[in-house]
Amino acid sequence: MADDDRSPEEEFQELLRQLLGGGSGELDAEQLSRLSGMNIDPAMMQTLMQQLQGAFAAGGEGGISWDLAKRQALHIANQDGLGVTTGQRTDLDQAFALATLWLSEATTISELSAAPQAMTRGGWVEATLPFWQELAEPVATSIADALTEALQEQAPEEMQNLVQGAGRLMRTVGGSLFASQLGQVVGELSKEVVSGGDVGIPIMPDGIAAILPQNFADFGRDLEIPDDQLALYAAVRELAHARLFRHARWLRLHVISQITEFARGVHVDTEALEDLASRFDPSEPEELRRALESGALLPARSDAQDAALARLENLLATVEGWVDVVTENAASRLPSADRMAEAVRRRRAVGGPAERALGSLVGLELRPRRLREAAAMWRAVTDAVGVAARDSLWDYPDFMPSAEDIDDPAGLVARLEARARGEAPEPDEMDDALARLLAGEEGPAEPGEGPAGRGEGPVEPGAGDSAGDEDSGASPDDHRPV
Template sequence: MPDHPQTPDSPSDGSGDEPTGSGLPPELEQMIARITGGRIDPEMARTLKDMGIDQVDPAMLQMMMGQVQAMFASTDDGPFNVALATDTARKTVSAAGDASVSEATARQVAQAAQVAELWLDEVTAFEAPGITTHAWSRAEWVEATMPTWRTLVEPVAEGVGRAVGDAMRTQMKELGDGAALPEGLLPAGMDPSALIGQMEPMMAKMSGSMFGLQVGQALGALATETVSGTEVGLPLVTDRAVVLLPANVEAFADGLGVDLDQVRLYLAVREAARVRLFSEVPWIGPQLLAAVRDYARDISIDTDRIESALTSVDTSDPTALQSALQDQLFRPEPSASQRAALGRLETYLALVEGWVDVVADRATRDHLPQAAALGEAVRRRRAIGGPAEKAFSGLVGLELRPRRLRDAANLWAALEDRHGQQGRDDAWGHPDVAPTAADLDDPLGYVDRVGTSNDSEMDAALDQLLSEGEQGPTQ
């Protein structure tokens, strides 16, 4: 029989509850044994007790144990644990309340979407990609949009993983250079700096799990607030369907003094307009997502602050490390490339939401008595910082707010007034001719320039036709 110490995974009596005499709670013994691969050294146990870890609330210990088990059981080798993020988000919305959508409610959403599409047909040149609707619960929104969120936050997760690893290597190097360790924390004769090679895989999993928890909590909070599939201004829903979250629509309507049917219709119009835009303008969705990824890819992780968090964290609180890192991740000053990405993102978001504002107003003002009040409620919601802004500020260090929305709405309205709805929508034809940040500074100048260009092209085409008519038919 091999001679090796027993662990909770190999108890002598098969019970798994054999006492070790460490004086630590059994849950903590199991967790430490899983990490160290053996029993707890008495000196290590005394050190941990001196740190007060045996006073941790048993419920919190159980939660921490479950997280550690999930971490080691995960086969996800990506920069963050997507399965854990999804599970955390689902648990977050469940705790807030997330009833399944009834068939009657789903029919109400489908009917609202159908009416919205009819109204939009009258005010935009863009066609509907197909009247497909979803009435999603909050958990269904999490599941459906997670693939897109994954592509957006992976660059940040990679940076966090590198920074945590660098911080740990720095601390281990300092320990190896002579810094004092509590006696008994490591086996006698072991070089602290040699541990880093053994710990790196575990640290990578811990970092991925930590970021997965953070993503899950952020998206869970977002799912309890967002009223539709693409309210954040990004093409999160891949099947080009009109999506509403009935529970959140009702919460938004609460206190407005507007009939729920009108609120549902107004939000369906906004969602259907956004879906048409993403469908008929194939470049705008990828440009928005690319701008977010470009910003995230060049994000600067504050390693010094992470090192400080790692050394000062309260070890008796299993959520302390995550909370400390959540507030210590990003350097406040963006790089030049980040500022460029942020400029593109803000411009595109403003153009998208400004266009949606104008089109939704045109589609609803003759049909919904409270259309103006609902438009104002949406603007107030954005002004105080909507759900997307909160989610992105924690995950990417980025405020996802269309700051120049009013300028964009004025530009689209002026373009429509001069050239009609066809001319307004034609401006989306190619990114090279779409309005820029400079055009938002001078909307009327853009409108004049577009008109001059269109007139010149029309005159040239007319001259060509007249010339061919004078020459007569070719033989």
């Protein structure tokens, strides 16, 4: 059959064969023009095919092109073309230096070994993208697999052989669509965050503190507070956050394991995806993008996910409550410290557009909903036993306050005061279970039971190995529950 005698459907199949064959991406314009009989814009199709060929080449065997997410994020982050000026860098260096001195009076947790940074939006993307990739990969894989299955079910009978041979490509395409959307969200988020710890989780590399001067205007909008005060307050808070995660190295693993536990439970609503595939119009590619943005492809959370999310929220609240109290004490000399603290709490409670989009994309909202209660607990502990005893609770996972301690700070304070007097703590469920195990009365505790029956989930293997490093000062003999 001559080329001119082929139907539009056959032309489309030929284009797919070119794509699967790893062509150069320069598709024949005349061939594309014949697609008008299928109501497909040839220009749009040529662009799409070139993008898919690039994704296919970069994605590897069933892989996801995270490089696509990086390019997309950096494109958005660097749109204004602005960097960090010499003046901004000097101002932030001075703010970090003074913040370091103030923090030395407010916490016993040691200084960072690496110098804090004035970071561009693009630099923030480069530094944090590995974390976002780890967070999003389970969802991306689920979407890619579901897209493959849905498209295979919706394809016409005459194209089944072609579709079955294109399974790897479809999985790559689905993953690449998600990666592109993730890049969009991370790029927009880079225009909202003020510092490395702004979203409350350890997204920065270990021991790195950073502030993004490009985003200071939005942080101080309507506050009518001088920039030098804003910079100093942000520097105190960022250093407190970075110091904590460097000191308690197990804490970073604990937070990431909680997030990963939640993310592994995320799956795609196949019925919603099949419905989208059945009415998908190639001339309206934004429909799939809107579905990803809105979270329409993610079903309601399961009971297990709700439980994982509750544990994560308590953990984040415990961390940020400590940061709040330490920052409050260290920055008490600033005239507008209370107003800036409230502005930070509002930003964390509401979140920006990009943070909300991230929640829709992966189904996880990073909200420390019990932040005020956790901060009140840390204030009560500080008042009762002092800074050193308070900060020692981060020396080992078993020492960290639980959700019950947030509910009842008085109980935690009583245990700490008894410990300071040298009194042996009352045995708890874990102590009783261990005693019975050593006595040969019964087997070990059920898998997944957290320390002291707190329901926090298992601690990462080796998570406590760093408790005796130069930062914590704790020895293995000190690792006893409070």
